[in-house]
Each structure stands twice: as C-alpha cells, then as structure tokens.
Amino acid sequence: MATQSWTTIHSGYELSPYTFKKRSRTATEYYAQPCGDVWFNTRRWKTERVINEAKALKLLAERTRIPIPQFIRCGQNDDGSMFLEMSRVDGIDLSEAGKECRKPGGVRHNSGGGECNKCMDIAKANAEHFIQTVLLPELAKLRSNKTGLDGFVLPPAWMLEYDTRPHWDTKTSSYNEFVFTHGDLGPDNLRMDPNTLMVKCVIDWEHAGYFPPGFQKWAVDDGTYHALYEDHQTIFELARSIEP
Known part of the structure; x- marks a missing residue:
C-alpha cells in the first residue's frame, strides 16, 4: 500500500x-x-x-x-x-457501519446491497456497550484537582463553537474532583472492526483533559452528537463551572 x-x-x-x-x-x-x-x-x-x-x-x-x-x-x-x-489502526468509523451490509457472523441482512440499518443498529449497540462498560469506567480512574491537561485547557469541541473566548484558565480544586474526558466522543471517533462491528479503537483525543463529570458526554449517532452543539444552556452552565 x-x-x-x-x-x-x-x-x-x-x-x-x-x-x-x-x-x-x-x-x-x-x-x-x-x-x-x-x-x-x-x-x-x-x-x-x-x-x-x-x-x-x-x-x-x-x-x-x-x-x-x-x-x-x-x-x-x-x-x-x-x-x-x-x-x-485499520477499520471503519462508527458513522460508516451502515453504508453496506457487513454480515457480522456471516449473516446478510439485505439481499439487494446498499445501506443496512441492521448493521448500523448492531454497531451502535456494540459501541454503546463498549462506552458504558470499558471507556467510561477506565476514564473514571483518572482524576485530578486541576482542569485541562498539564496546564493547558481545551474544552470539548461542542462548547467552543458557542463560547469563543480566546483563553481558558486552569481551575484548581481542593480535591480530585475532575475526571478525564475525551471531549469529542461521537460516531466519527470510534473505529470499528468492519467484520465484527465491535469497537477497535478510540481516536482523536485533541480535546482530552480533566473536567467536571458533567463534561463526560458522548453519542453513538449523528443526531445526538450534533444536539450537543445546540444545547446552549448546558454549555453555558458547564463553561461557568470551570471558571476559576
């Protein structure tokens, strides 16, 4: 190649x-x-x-x-x-899982080819299970008393289009209340095995860092993911929560 x-x-x-x-x-x-x-x-x-x-x-x-x-x-x-x-890391993004029938287990869901909603549903269910049972518990182990990562604070992608301030100061707490978050966890950042439709890898950690637990948001479908950008009240409240 x-x-x-x-x-x-x-x-x-x-x-x-x-x-x-x-x-x-x-x-x-x-x-x-x-x-x-x-x-x-x-x-x-x-x-x-x-x-x-x-x-x-x-x-x-x-x-x-x-x-x-x-x-x-x-x-x-x-x-x-x-x-x-x-x-x-080879594979497909979760958002691509339903573009054709992947035949997980050797079972074809559609005979005519084209998009396959069944494969998309299987992939989403697998991704959600992975997030709930592997990703979130592992991230919950990582805690800090300071926001951001190593002195740099980059809030989630869905926050920055609404709150455009040029700099975010680090907030310090008296205890380790901040948990490590991905910051942009949607269907384009979950790499899937195209044969099993299981999660192979989590990618694109640009926005990662320590934030209050309310920042730990995620989505396995495009609609839910894009809705994060439109929830301005929640964005406003979360932004206020990390101001020193």
Missing part, C-alpha cells in the same frame, strides 16, 4: 502502511484559500491541540486499558506546523 496524504480545512494527514500522522496547518495554507482567514482566526490553539493529543495518548497508554493508537512521536516541522505520528 502506498502512502496517502490529504488535508482538511484544519489539518493535514498522512497514512502509511504502518503509521498515521496528523499535523496542524500553517497560516500560509489557511490564507491561500477562500475564507481561510475566517477559519484561521476561529480555530484556536493549532499547535497546542496536537501536543495535547500526544500527551493524552501517552497518559492513556500508561494508566488505562482503553484501545487507542500507539504514540510514536510528536514534533515540529520545518514550516512551523506541529505533527503527531501514531500507529495505524
């Missing part, structure tokens, strides 16, 4: 036979495209996000049994962008 490279509005990616690398995009890349200045100015902490994910992967590998990509290295490219290299 040849190495593949591509970019999105926020990041660059490189997939080799054994590794996966993501990098932040430079200011030059943003400004070279229509409305790039808007994206550059609203997507804050470009290098910090990559560093935060690297720290999260190392912490999780040392202290939990959550299946995650293996950290390889993190550093700065010659153009100033930050990169994170990790092991490659």
Whole structure:
C-alpha cells in the first residue's frame, strides 16, 4: 500500500502502511484559500491541540486499558506546523457501519446491497456497550484537582463553537474532583472492526483533559452528537463551572 496524504480545512494527514500522522496547518495554507482567514482566526490553539493529543495518548497508554493508537512521536516541522505520528489502526468509523451490509457472523441482512440499518443498529449497540462498560469506567480512574491537561485547557469541541473566548484558565480544586474526558466522543471517533462491528479503537483525543463529570458526554449517532452543539444552556452552565 502506498502512502496517502490529504488535508482538511484544519489539518493535514498522512497514512502509511504502518503509521498515521496528523499535523496542524500553517497560516500560509489557511490564507491561500477562500475564507481561510475566517477559519484561521476561529480555530484556536493549532499547535497546542496536537501536543495535547500526544500527551493524552501517552497518559492513556500508561494508566488505562482503553484501545487507542500507539504514540510514536510528536514534533515540529520545518514550516512551523506541529505533527503527531501514531500507529495505524485499520477499520471503519462508527458513522460508516451502515453504508453496506457487513454480515457480522456471516449473516446478510439485505439481499439487494446498499445501506443496512441492521448493521448500523448492531454497531451502535456494540459501541454503546463498549462506552458504558470499558471507556467510561477506565476514564473514571483518572482524576485530578486541576482542569485541562498539564496546564493547558481545551474544552470539548461542542462548547467552543458557542463560547469563543480566546483563553481558558486552569481551575484548581481542593480535591480530585475532575475526571478525564475525551471531549469529542461521537460516531466519527470510534473505529470499528468492519467484520465484527465491535469497537477497535478510540481516536482523536485533541480535546482530552480533566473536567467536571458533567463534561463526560458522548453519542453513538449523528443526531445526538450534533444536539450537543445546540444545547446552549448546558454549555453555558458547564463553561461557568470551570471558571476559576
């Protein structure tokens, strides 16, 4: 398999036979495209996000049994962008599980091909079971008396589109009341085995850190995930809860 490279509005990616690398995009890349200045100015902490994910992967590998990509290295490219290299994890995103019949157990649910709601339902049920019985209990073991991770606070993705402040201070408590959270746990960040429809890996830990338990939100379907962005009252209350 040849190495593949591509970019999105926020990041660059490189997939080799054994590794996966993501990098932040430079200011030059943003400004070279229509409305790039808007994206550059609203997507804050470009290098910090990559560093935060690297720290999260190392912490999780040392202290939990959550299946995650293996950290390889993190550093700065010659153009100033930050990169994170990790092991490659094959599979499909949970959001893709119903695009065709995956025949888990050798049983085909539709004879005509195309989308398969039964496979999607099986994958969602497996993902929810994994989150409830593995992921959340493991994250609950990680506690701190300070918000964020190692002095850097990056709230969940669903909070930042509503609360656009340029900086979040660390909040300190007298006891370890803050629990480790993923911060962007939706169907696109759960990698599934396409044959068994079981969770293989949890990816994209950019927003990970220690927060009050109310921040530990997740979804196994797109509708529930996107609803997190629209619940402004909850976002407002949670944002207030982490202000020093």
